[in-house]
Amino acid sequence: MIVLKFGGTSVGTVDSIRQVCKILQNNTAQGKRMAVVVSAMSGITNKLITAGQLSAGGDENYLHLLKEIEETHFTAIRELMGVQSQSRVFAQTKRLLNELEDLLRGISLLKEISLRAMDLLQSFGERLSSQIIAEFLKQEGLPAEALDARTLIQTNKSFGSAKVNFEVTNANIGTHFAGNDKLHIITGFVASTDDGQTTTLGRGGSDYTAAIFGAALNADCIEIWTDVDGVLTADPRVVPEAFTLEKLSYEEAMELSHFGAKVIYPPTLQPAFKKKIPLVIRNTFNPSFEGTFISEESGHDELPVKGISSIKDIALLTLKGSGMIGVSGVSARLFSTLAQEDISVILITQASSEHSITFAVAPEVAVKAKEAIDEAFSIEINAGKVDSIEIETGLSVVAIIGENMKHTPGIAANMFAAMGKNGVNIAAIAQGSSELNISTVIEQRHLAKTINALHEAFFLSDKVTLNVFVLGWGLIGGTLLRQIKEQQEYLAQEQGLNIKVIGVANSQKMLLDEKGINLELSKEDILSVGVPSNTPSYIARMKQMNLANSVFVDCTPGMDGVKEYASILDASISICTPNKLCNSGTYNDYKAIQDISARRKVKFMYETNVGAGLPVISPLNDLKHSGDKVYKIEGILSGTLSYIFNSFTLGKSFTDIVKNAKEKGFTEPDPRDDLSGMDVARKILILAREAGFKLEPEDVKVENILPEACLNAASVDEFFEQLQKHEHLFEKRMTEANEEGKVLRFVAALENGEARVVLKAVDESHPFYHLSGSDNMVVFTTKRYLNEPLVIKGPGAGAEVTAAGVFAEIITIGNYLTNA
Ligand SMILES: NC(=O)C1=CN([C@@H]2O[C@H](COP(=O)(O)OP(=O)(O)OC[C@H]3O[C@@H](n4cnc5c(N)ncnc54)[C@H](O)[C@@H]3O)[C@@H](O)[C@H]2O)C=CC1
Ligand SMILES: N[C@@H](CC=O)C(=O)O
Ligand code: NA
Numbered sequence: 032m033i034v035l036k037f038g039g040t041s042v043g044t045v046d047s048i049r050q051v052c053k054i055l056q057n058n059t060a061q062g063k064r065m066a067v068v069v070s071a072m073s074g075i076t077n078k079l080i081t082a083g084q085l086s087a088g089g090d091e092n093y094l095h096l097l098k099e100i101e102e103t104h105f106t107a108i109r110e111l112m113g114v115q116s117q118s119r120v121f122a123q124t125k126r127l128l129n130e131l132e133d134l135l136r137g138i139s140l141l142k143e144i145s146l147r148a149m150d151l152l153q154s155f156g157e158r159l160s161s162q163i164i165a166e167f168l169k170q171e172g173l174p175a176e177a178l179d180a181r182t183l184i185q186t187n188k189s190f191g192s193a194k195v196n197f198e199v200t201n202a203n204i205g206t207h208f209a210g211n212d213k214l215h216i217i218t219g220f221v222a223s224t225d226d227g228q229t230t231t232l233g234r235g236g237s238d239y240t241a242a243i244f245g246a247a248l249n250a251d252c253i254e255i256w257t258d259v260d261g262v263l264t265a266d267p268r269v270v271p272e273a274f275t276l277e278k279l280s281y282e283e284a285m286e287l288s289h290f291g292a293k294v295i296y297p298p299t300l301q302p303a304f305k306k307k308i309p310l311v312i313r314n315t316f317n318p319s320f321e322g323t324f325i326s327e328e329s330g331h332d333e334l335p336v337k338g339i340s341s342i343k344d345i346a347l348l349t350l351k352g353s354g355m356i357g358v359s360g361v362s363a364r365l366f367s368t369l370a371q372e373d374i375s376v377i378l379i380t381q382a383s384s385e386h387s388i389t390f391a392v393a394p395e396v397a398v399k400a401k402e403a404i405d406e407a408f409s410i411e412i413n414a415g416k417v418d419s420i421e422i423e424t425g426l427s428v429v430a431i432i433g434e435n436m437k438h439t440p441g442i443a444a445n446m447f448a449a450m451g452k453n454g455v456n457i458a459a460i461a462q463g464s465s466e467l468n469i470s471t472v473i474e475q476r477h478l479a480k481t482i483n484a485l486h487e488a489f490f491l492s493d494k495v496t497l498n499v500f501v502l503g504w505g506l507i508g509g510t511l512l513r514q515i516k517e518q519q520e521y522l523a524q525e526q527g528l529n530i531k532v533i534g535v536a537n538s539q540k541m542l543l544d545e546k547g548i549n550l551e552l553s554k555e556d557i558l559s560v561g562v563p564s565n566t567p568s569y570i571a572r573m574k575q576m577n578l579a580n581s582v583f584v585d586c587t588p589g590m591d592g593v594k595e596y597a598s599i600l601d602a603s604i605s606i607c608t609p610n611k612l613c614n615s616g617t618y619n620d621y622k623a624i625q626d627i628s629a630r631r632k633v634k635f636m637y638e639t640n641v642g643a644g645l646p647v648i649s650p651l652n653d654l655k656h657s658g659d660k661v662y663k664i665e666g667i668l669s670g671t672l673s674y675i676f677n678s679f680t681l682g683k684s685f686t687d688i689v690k691n692a693k694e695k696g697f698t699e700p701d702p703r704d705d706l707s708g709m710d711v712a713r714k715i716l717i718l719a720r721e722a723g724f725k726l727e728p729e730d731v732k733v734e735n736i737l738p739e740a741c742l743n744a745a746s747v748d749e750f751f752e753q754l755q756k757h758e759h760l761f762e763k764r765m766t767e768a769n770e771e772g773k774v775l776r777f778v779a780a781l782e783n784g785e786a787r788v789v790l791k792a793v794d795e796s797h798p799f800y801h802l803s804g805s806d807n808m809v810v811f812t813t814k815r816y817l818n819e820p821l822v823i824k825g826p827g828a829g830a831e832v833t834a835a836g837v838f839a840e841i842i843t844i845g846n847y848l849t850n851a
Contacts, residue, residue, distance in 0.1 A: 033058070034250045036068040036219065036241035040258040041315040042160050043073030045110040051164070052171050054256070054318055055214070059173060064212070066248065068180075068219045068241040069164055071156025072103055079131075083152045086139035093135055101128050104159050111167045120166045124159060131155045146190035150221075151229040154181070157218035157237075165216040178215040180240055181229055183207055184222035192233030193222060195243060197302075204247035217244065235296025246302035253303050254311045254322075255295055261312045261323030262287060262294050265339040269479050270486045272494075276323050276337060278330025284310075286432040286468050287338045294323075329434040335442055336489040337433040339482050345377055346397035347423040347459060347472055350404060351387030354416025362388055368407040374400050378428060378470050380461045389459050391472060397422050426458060427478045430470040431485060437466040446471075449488035451632055452848050453579050454603020455481050476577065484579035487849060493527040495849035498578040499841060500534035500543075500604075501586060502569065504554065506696050507609055508537075508586030510834035516550035518838070528845050533581075534573060536561075541569050545576055566591040574602045580848045582841055585610045588700045600627040600635060605848065607840040609639035609833055615713035618725050634847055636840040641668060641714045642807045642827040644836030650823065651721050654813055661722045663812040663820075664781040668714040670697040670805035670828020671705035672777040677803050679775070685761040686754045697805050697828035701747055708733040708777070708788045715779035715786045718809075724784050731786040736761075736777075768792035774800055798822065805829060 035058075037051050058065055071079075078096050085093035108120050134152060138144050144152075161177045168175035183203040186193030200222075208215075219237025222230045232239045238255060245253040261275040262284065279287070281304045285297040294312055303310060313322035324330070329337070355361050362381070365388060369376055377391040392400050401420040411417035436442045443462070446469060450457060459472040473481055487495045499515070501508055515530055522528045531547040535557060542548065542561035549557075570592075573583065583599050585592040585608035593613045596606055606628075614621055614637055628635035641647045654661060667673050674692045679685060689706070692698050697705075704710045712731040719726045735742075738757045744750035768775050773792035776799045780787050793799050802808060807827025812820040826832050 032064045032066065032248050032250045033252045033254060034066045034068065034241050034245040034248065035254045035256060036237055037070065037256045037315065038237065038258070039070045039073035039076070041256050042069050042071075042164060045107055047315060048107065048111060048164060048167060050315055050318070051256070052168055052173070054315070055168065055173055056171065057318075059214075066208075066215050066217060066244055066250075068217045068237055068244065069157065069161050070219050070237045072107070072160050075100060075103065075156040075159070076153055079152050079156055080149070082135055083138055083144050083149060086135045087142060087144040089139060089142055091139075093139065097128075097132060097135060100131075100155075100159075104128075104163060107163055111163070111170075113170060116166060116170060120163065123162055123166075127155060127159055127162070147228060150190045150193075150231045153231055154218070154221040154229045157220050161216045161218045168214065168216065174212070174214050175216050176213040178207075178217045179221075180218045181221050181223035181227075184232075184240070184243060185225055186222045186230045186232070188224050188228070188230070190230055193224075193230035195222065195232070195239075196225075197243075199225075200243060201247040204244060208248060232299070235299040238296055239299035239302075242300045242303040245308050246306045249306065250303075250308055252309050252311060253300075254313055256313050256315045257294060258314065258316060259294060259312075260314045260317060260320050262325075262338070264337070264490050265482055265486050266341070269482050270339075272486065272491060274490070275320075277321070278328065279323055279325045279337060280327060280329040280434050281325060282467055283329060283337050283432055283434055284325045286430070287340055334490075335433050335435040335439045336431045337435075338431075339485045339489070340430045340432055341478060341482060342377060342428040343475065343478060344394050345391040345426050345428055345472070346394040347389060347391050347426055348397060348400055348404075349387050349389045349421045349423075350408070350417065351421075352411065352415075352417035353386070354411050354414070355387070356385045364407060365390075365404060368403050369400060372396075372399060372403045374403075378459070378461045378472065380459050391426075391428060391459070394424055397424065423458070425475050426472050427475045428470050428472055429478065429481050429485065430468050431489065432468050434467060436469070443469055445488055446485060449484045450481055452603075453477075453480055453484045454631055454633070455484070480577045480579045487579065492849070494523070494529060495527060495845070496529040496531050496580060497841070497845040497848070498531050498533045498576075498581045499584060500569075500573045500581065501532060501584045502534075502536050502566065502592045503586035503588075503610075504535055504537040504558075505586065505588075505700070506830045507833050507837065508535075508584075509554065510830040511584070511586060511837050512550055514834055514838050515841075519550070522842070526842075528842065528849070530841070530845070533576070533578065534569065536564050536566075536569050538564055540564055543569065543572050543576070545578070566595070570595045570599060573604065574599070577602075580845070581605070582607060582844050584608065584837060584841065586837070588612075596624055596635070597627055600624065600631055600633055603631050603633050605634040605636075605844045607634070607636040607837055607844060609637070609643070609837055611637075611640045611710070611713045611717065613637075614640055614717045614720065615728060618720070618727055621720055634840075634844045636844065637717075638840060639833050639836040640717050642666075642809060642823065642825075643670065643829065644832035644839075645807060645809075645823055645825050645827055647718070647807075647809050647823055648721055650821070651718060651811065654811065654815075654821075655722065659816075660814040661811060662782070662814070662817075664715070664718050664722065664779075664809065665812075666715070666718075666779050666809040667776060667799055667802060667807050668779045668809070668827065669705055669711045669777060670807060670826065671699070671702065672711065673802055673807060673827065674805040676775045676777060677806075679761070679765055681766070681769070684755075685758045686751060689754060690751065692805070695805070696830040701750075703737065703742065703744075703747075703750055706737050707735060707742060711777060711779050711788045712786075715781055715788060719781050719784075719786050722781065724781070724786075726784075726786060731788065733788040734790055736790050764790070776800075776802070 082093040082096040165175045165177035185196045185199040219240040263273045265273040267273040309326040379390045381388045455477045457471045462469045534543040540558040540561035541564045581604045712733045740753045778791045808824040810820045
């Protein structure tokens with residue numbers, strides 16, 4: 032015998048009722064014996080309640096609702112039943128509707144509605160639906176018969192949520208079913224007292240009916256048919272990747288539903304749990320799907336955590352004071368006070384210092400709870416031994432649930448790491464010794480982010496999403512976006528890293544889309560649906576989205592984004608950037624940013640600040656952290672100047688070479704940043720700071736090779752005109768060097784804590800002599816690399832290598848954020 036329960040949506044329309052019929056026919060064909068519990072058609076119970084309230088308030092509009100209720104059922108009959116039986120079923124239904132009308136009229140005359148009348152009123156929903164469905168099933172060839180559960184389930188007189196007398200009820204059900212092989216279509220939710228008054232079974236009442244019948248009949252299984260596939264790992268409206276669980280234990284189901292998974296209401300299923308009858312949650316609208324099987328066994332041995340659950344709105348109350356330490360009976364008084372006020376406690380934590388007890392309640396009862404407790408502890412409060420209760424609001428509970436967490440180390444670590452890296456502060460923690468549930472209290476604004484981060488950490492560790500916000504869509508930004516597009520599929524497949532670009536912007540337009548931007552479209556098409564660019568609002572929107580695993584990528588040459596770095600890191604969003612302005616500003620600013628990223632445990636990465644894609648900053652840090660001592664750093668740190676002086680031979684125009692470097696993407700957006708030595712100065716300053724020297728920008732001594740007229744030119748075009756006019760200056764220096772068998776190299780150096788940038792003539796014996804193209808070369812002389820310095824060499828500028836360096840850092844950040 033199996034007991035099937037069909038909820039309101041499963042019997043809500045003519046189509047769904049037909050669907051129910053198919054499911055039952057299918058089972059019959061397989062020779063299964065069944066009992067069926069049905070709810071009222073969806074929306075009917077609410078209409079009955081409203082009609083009752085209207086009539087009690089003397090509002091004639093209840094008649095309209097009555098009409099609507101009639102229409103819903105008449106439509107079902109008209110569409111489901113053949114002409115021969117229609118009139119009979121209409122008549123049956125009309126009789127019930129007349130009774131309902133009489134009841135509502137009675138209520139309107141009395142001008143009040145008792146709980147008892149409310150129960151009777153609500154019973155019409157199930158009585159109407161069960162009759163029509165039974166008639167339809169009969170017509171379709173099933174041996175169906177409507178069964179009014181009021182004749183079998185006996186309760187006490189607690190109207191609204193009556194207590195079942197199981198002894199009488201079980202006996203009644205046993206007797207009724209003995210030797211009766213009809214297909215009973217049972218009214219859910221309703222019952223009656225021993226003197227025949229109608230009662231209802233409270234929240235989840237139809238599930239309760241199914242459990243009562245299942246237990247009484249020793250059913251093999253109880254199937255709860257609803258409009259979702261089963262119990263999901265998380266709320267799919269918050270986590271689109273949530274999936275249906277195949278198996279759950281009773282305890283897990285209980286914990287998961289306690290936190291708002293509305294699929295079942297486990298307290299009502301107790302009779303079934305007690306008899307160890309398995310429960311299956313199934314989807315009426317997707318009947319081929321197996322659903323979620325709930326039994327004694329948890330299943331999924333590989334899944335220590337089964338679900339992420341939450342309560343959106345709670346208040347946290349704390350009772351604290353020195354007068355509590357070592358005093359017994361404090362918590363007994365506290366919680367019995369709450370019990371007297373009928374306040375349900377959602378979560379409790381107490382540290383072993385016994386100095387305070389913190390607990391969570393629904394926010395609407397927080398003040399009432401505070402007043403009651405302050406009153407109960409008034410003597411201690413007046414004596415200064417205990418403080419008046421503190422209330423914190425705007426909080427949520429997030430919990431991970433699973434039986435296999437028991438005795439599995441690392442689960443809490445994983446949970447807290449995922450939250451910590453996403454900047455979620457935990458206000459309170461609770462774990463029962465059953466180890467079935469770890470609950471945390473967090474700020475409500477972080478709820479969605481937390482649920483998603485935890486879902487990734489526990490269910491999708493092989494498929495995590497990194498949310499990327501790019502500012503600046505020029506040479507580097509554009510190349511980076513192209514590289515991401517080309518590599519997206521590989522990273523998702525091979526690395527389980529789903530890189531989602533959520534925001535893009537150039538100086539004109541910006542676009543943010545939480546669903547992710549389709550990089551297959553052209554830049555013009557993408558930005559055409561954008562809005563005028565505004566850096567502060569771009570960043571505000573990014574923070575407001577509050578997505579898990581977010582990275583801000585600044586590919587602009589200016590300060591607009593840099594000004595916001597502190598606030599971005601403070602919002603627990605990582606940053607990676609080729610923009611050097613942040614790290615080459617004042618030392619205090621540099622230090623502040625480093626401190627914030629350390630404090631917030633988010634990454635701030637900028638390897639491309641020096642030598643573009645070449646590893647320079649990270650090896651320097653490795654040397655430092657491993658205890659080496661850096662004596663000297665010397666380098667050709669400008670790809671542009673390297674290219675220019677490597678290509679500058681007799682007979683060539685200096686201006687053409689600079690233009691050529693710009694076309695190749697080596698130069699800064701304004702090449703004067705390179706030629707003035709400014710860009711190199713920034714780089715050696717950054718290296719000096721990374722090496723541990725507290726230098727300010729003005730501490731770097733730079734030889735200026737550009738004439739005033741070039742520096743002062745109003746535009747880049749005008750600069751090139753002026754450069755042409757002054758070419759002879761460069762030719763002169765080059766010829767002089769050549770005459771000594773030397774070449775010109777723009778060299779940066781850090782020695783004894785002093786940083787310099789000079790144009791130097793070097794001979795063949797010098798390592799910088801043989802450079803070519805845009806190559807950078809960095810020479811580290813250290814305690815360990817003393818006689819043979821450590822040399823790093825390769826292209827130090829250009830769109831492809833720079834963007835690739837930024838991309839690599841994005842991936843590093845992704846791995847950091849998503850691995851515990
Ligand atoms: N070209 C290279 O080899 C290297 C460049 N870099 C750095 O990369 C950065 C980008 O350089 P490029 O791509 O060559 O510059 P670019 O001039 O080609 O592109 C800059 C982009 O930023 C946009 N932009 C500027 N301010 C903005 C704002 N407030 N909001 C939104 N968008 C804004 C511009 O519209 C443009 O799309 C610079 O900081 C540069 O120093 C670093 C290493 C190597
Ligand atoms: N303009 C710079 C680009 C890299 O930082 C250079 O030429 O090195
Ligand atoms: Na680099």
